[in-house]
Amino acid sequence: MNEEQTALFTIFGATGDLAQRKLYPSLFRLFRKGFIKEHFAVIGTARREWSDDYYREIVTTSINSLKPTEEEAKAFASHFYYQSHDVTDTTHYTNLKNLADKLDAEYNLEGNRLFYLAMAPNFFGTIVNHLSSEKIMTENGFNRLVIEKPFGTSYETAAELNEQIRAVFSEDQIFRIDHYLGKEMIQNISAVRFGNNIFESLWNNRYIDNIQVTLAEDLGVEERGGYYDKSGALKDMIQNHILQVVALLAMEAPNNFTEKEIREEKIKALNAVKIYNEQEALDNFVRGQYVANRFKNEDIISYVDEPNVNPESRTETFVAGKLEINNFRWKGVPFYIRTGKQLSTKAARINIVFKATPTNIFSQEDICEKLPQNILTIYIQPTEGFSLSLNGKEPGPGFEIDPVKLDFRTPTDVVANSPEAYEKLILDALQGDATNFTHWDEVSQSWRIVDVIRQAWDNDSQPIPTYPAGTMGPAEAFDLLAKDQHEWVYKPDEWYREHGLL
Numbered sequence: 001m002n003e004e005q006t007a008l009f010t011i012f013g014a015t016g017d018l019a020q021r022k023l024y025p026s027l028f029r030l031f032r033k034g035f036i037k038e039h040f041a042v043i044g045t046a047r048r049e050w051s052d053d054y055y056r057e058i059v060t061t062s063i064n065s066l067k068p069t070e071e072e073a074k075a076f077a078s079h080f081y082y083q084s085h086d087v088t089d090t091t092h093y094t095n096l097k098n099l100a101d102k103l104d105a106e107y108n109l110e111g112n113r114l115f116y117l118a119m120a121p122n123f124f125g126t127i128v129n130h131l132s133s134e135k136i137m138t139e140n141g142f143n144r145l146v147i148e149k150p151f152g153t154s155y156e157t158a159a160e161l162n163e164q165i166r167a168v169f170s171e172d173q174i175f176r177i178d179h180y181l182g183k184e185m186i187q188n189i190s191a192v193r194f195g196n197n198i199f200e201s202l203w204n205n206r207y208i209d210n211i212q213v214t215l216a217e218d219l220g221v222e223e224r225g226g227y228y229d230k231s232g233a234l235k236d237m238i239q240n241h242i243l244q245v246v247a248l249l250a251m252e253a254p255n256n257f258t259e260k261e262i263r264e265e266k267i268k269a270l271n272a273v274k275i276y277n278e279q280e281a282l283d284n285f286v287r288g289q290y291v292a293n294r295f296k297n298e299d300i301i302s303y304v305d306e307p308n309v310n311p312e313s314r315t316e317t318f319v320a321g322k323l324e325i326n327n328f329r330w331k332g333v334p335f336y337i338r339t340g341k342q343l344s345t346k347a348a349r350i351n352i353v354f355k356a357t358p359t360n361i362f363s364q365e366d367i368c369e370k371l372p373q374n375i376l377t378i379y380i381q382p383t384e385g386f387s388l389s390l391n392g393k394e395p396g397p398g399f400e401i402d403p404v405k406l407d408f409r410t411p412t413d414v415v416a417n418s419p420e421a422y423e424k425l426i427l428d429a430l431q432g433d434a435t436n437f438t439h440w441d442e443v444s445q446s447w448r449i450v451d452v453i454r455q456a457w458d459n460d461s462q463p464i465p466t467y468p469a470g471t472m473g474p475a476e477a478f479d480l481l482a483k484d485q486h487e488w489v490y491k492p493d494e495w496y497r498e499h500g501l502l
């Protein structure tokens, strides 16, 4: 039985893309499951002059793909109210307060308020100040602030933003979203590591050779060229999602699986990531930008020809890098990370490459010149599951080594029916569980790690490496691992090449 949560949601940026694509469908799923039922209401706010009725139509359209019955959709949408509001205009907060108080009484919301800032971060400071000064926060219930990424654009801007927010909300009231932390298989990293002694005992520099994290996308920047051109892959994906994944892979076992203890361990892991100087950053990180190519029988345009992108842009759409973690457990184990747009596939996965056996006893008999290393793969998306590659004997006469894979994939119907990341995170915020949100200490350390890389690239006048759209990045990304006698385990473009699509 799912326990009903009581709250008033105020969504700033209610007319925007995120609200319509993610937030309303996620709220609907929670409604369908009974986590929100009678005692909730949503105030959507943005500048557009919408009526409640029109807003409810938009909300209803946004949940169409979930195939609600007419009755369900109507019941759900009836909890939504729209307030036209420019967040920079103080007078409008009075209307917001009046509506909030009215709905609180009408729906019996016990003063519980969740403010969701689905807007550009430059407005966050103004909004939180007004929430406090105009007394929109309550004294009798909870007041929680959910904030979208990007949290700042550098350590300095993030610190400034944090100060503005912390002037009003305490750390335990702030829920900084990183939607990767809501993904099933990212949450599963801890289960795999700490629930299986065969892995946890080997989870260190004595047995692990290298770790690889790939978050690949097969689309370009689409309508977000304006934002992306100022951000680039380093700030868009590495500073947040990839460093969060690295923290979960690298952290020590928490004493207990609680919010506080997990966060403490993640912070310690991030603090152990080596902060490079500029030369080290250039040696250990590579960037790339996609250029036009024909892939899967389609012509893909160059990044610089995308709408709202500067035709002279040097923004990176691809990053690959090597992180070093300077602690007892990880010293000497490279963490290779990569992400990019317009790659050959949409896939996120982690490869844990174990060290080779101390000696290959099969090489002398010419059975197997090089024994494949064992690899644990965690499939994050689109397929979810794990596989472990092992070496066995090929069945039959003679003696040949046969690499085999123990492969578990979550059935597709289970994946399709499991909660979406935003749904889980909104529920966590409603329940006051910040485990899967990022603490300021994590955010700030992540900025320290990437700032120097950004700075090194900004000071580097070399042409930015390019890669044809539909491939797995520039040659430099492969050279980076080859320098260490390693290679990327995940090579999707080989498949496309073999099938004549590349």
Ligand SMILES: NC(=O)C1=CN([C@@H]2O[C@H](COP(=O)(O)OP(=O)(O)OC[C@H]3O[C@@H](n4cnc5c(N)ncnc54)[C@H](OP(=O)(O)O)[C@@H]3O)[C@@H](O)[C@H]2O)C=CC1
Pocket (backbone or CB within 6 Å): 012, 013, 014, 015, 016, 017, 018, 019, 045, 046, 047, 048, 085, 086, 087, 088, 117, 118, 119, 120, 121, 148, 149, 150
């Ligand atoms: N879209 C996505 O997939 C993702 C988005 N995010 C983050 O979420 C946030 C929102 O993104 P997204 O929905 O894509 O952005 P949009 O540009 O689609 O939406 C921005 C919203 O802000 C409102 N707005 C802008 N200026 C004002 C103002 N002065 N006063 C009141 N409302 C205003 C707009 O409405 P109006 O014009 O009517 O005022 C609109 O509702 C951003 O921080 C983004 O980085 C994070 C991850 C993914």
Ligand SMILES: O=C1O[C@H](COP(=O)(O)O)[C@@H](O)[C@H](O)[C@H]1O
Pocket (backbone or CB within 6 Å): 217, 236, 237, 348
């Ligand atoms: O935060 C972001 O993530 C998406 C990728 O998320 P996914 O869940 O589809 O893997 C990325 O496209 C976007 O640029 C970035 O802002």
